[in-house]
Structure formats: structure tokens, C-alpha cells
Amino acid sequence: MNIKIISVGKLKEKYLKQGIAEYEKRLSRFCKIKLIEVPDEKAPENLSAAEMENVKQKEGERILSKIKEKEYVYALAIEGKQRSSEEFAKEVQNLTTYGKSDITFVIGGSLGLSPAVLQRADTKISFGKLTLPHQLMRLVLIEQIYRNFMINSGSPYHK
Numbered sequence: 001m002n003i004k005i006i007s008v009g010k011l012k013e014k015y016l017k018q019g020i021a022e023y024e025k026r027l028s029r030f031c032k033i034k035l036i037e038v039p040d041e042k043a044p045e046n047l048s049a050a051e052m053e054n055v056k057q058k059e060g061e062r063i064l065s066k067i068k069e070k071e072y073v074y075a076l077a078i079e080g081k082q083r084s085s086e087e088f089a090k091e092v093q094n095l096t097t098y099g100k101s102d103i104t105f106v107i108g109g110s111l112g113l114s115p116a117v118l119q120r121a122d123t124k125i126s127f128g129k130l131t132l133p134h135q136l137m138r139l140v141l142i143e144q145i146y147r148n149f150m151i152n153s154g155s156p157y158h159k
């Protein structure tokens with residue numbers, strides 16, 4: 001299975017980098033994992049609604065340029081569908097059973113994902129109603145992907 005995580009902006013915090021590197025290492029025996037960062041647009045406080053849409057659109061174009069047609073895309077979105085970890089693990093397992101072995105996760109920038117990216121996505125997944133910082137979201141997501149493999153292999157990691 002090939003897993004790709006596309007996110008916006010450069011990861012700055014050392015503690016997040018270390019956490020993500022740890023899960024990347026753990027995942028390497030289950031799948032090929034690729035983390036892609038696309039440049040973010042400056043988004044100062046005083047942007048108009050149109051300017052905010054413009055930021056999302058530009059970041060969205062960069063995200064879309066990294067997605068191939070064969071990829072099954074999960075857009076991370078607060079308003080998406082919530083799953084339990086078990087449901088999420090089963091869903092990903094089913095995708096591979098039905099021949100979808102390229103799975104891509106997309107995390108938006110500070111203003112979220114553009115309508116074009118949401119439209120391209122095959123599904124939207126929510127990690128709850130709380131807004132998580134987009135950089136922290138990467139760590140939360142990669143841990144859940146690792147958890148998927150642990151659940152599917154019957155490991156006691158998942159209790």
C-alpha cells in the first residue's frame with residue numbers, strides 16, 4: 001500500500017517533527033509512506049472573504065498538482081464524516097481489498113481546504129468538531145494511520 005499525506009506549509013516545531021518521524025519509522029514495515037508539503041500563502045488577519053478564498057484556491061492548486069488520478073483521496077475536514085478508529089481501519093483495509101492501493105490524505109492550511117480539493121476528494125473525514133492546528137493534525141493523522149495497521153493486525157497497541 002502507498003500512503004501519501006499532503007499538507008500545507010513547512011513543519012516548524014521540533015516536537016511535531018520528532019513525533020511524525022517516529023510514526024513514519026513504525027509504518028515503514030506496513031506501507032510506503034510519503035509526506036508532501038506544499039508552500040502556503042501568506043494569510044494575515046485582515047484578509048477579506050475574497051482574499052481568503054484566493055489563498056485557499058492557490059494552496060488547493062498546489063495540493064491537486066500532487067494527486068494522481070488513481071489515488072483514493074481522504075480530505076481532512078471538520079465537517080466530514082466521523083469514524084471510530086475501528087471503522088477507519090476496516091474502511092482502509094476494504095479499499096486495498098478492492099484494488100485501491102494508493103491512498104492519499106490531504107490536510108488544509110490555516111484557512112482550510114479549497115472547494116476544488118474537497119470536490120476531488122473521494123471522502124471527507126472528520127476527527128471531531130474541534131479545530132486542530134494543521135501542523136498538529138499531521139501527527140494525529142499519522143498516529144491514526146499506524147493505529148489502523150495495528151487494529152488490522154490484531155495488535156494489543158489498540159485497546
Ligand SMILES: C[S@@+](CC[C@H](N)C(=O)[O-])C[C@H]1O[C@@H](n2cnc3c(N)ncnc32)[C@H](O)[C@@H]1O
Pocket residue numbers: 075076077078106107108109110111112113125126127128129130131132133134137
Ligand atoms: C486550522 S484547520 C482550518 C480551519 C478552517 N476554519 C476549516 O474549517 O477548515 C487546518 C486543517 O486541519 C484539518 N483539521 C483541523 N481540525 C480537524 C478536525 N477536527 N477534523 C478533520 N480535519 C481537521 C483540516 O484539513 C483543516 O483544513
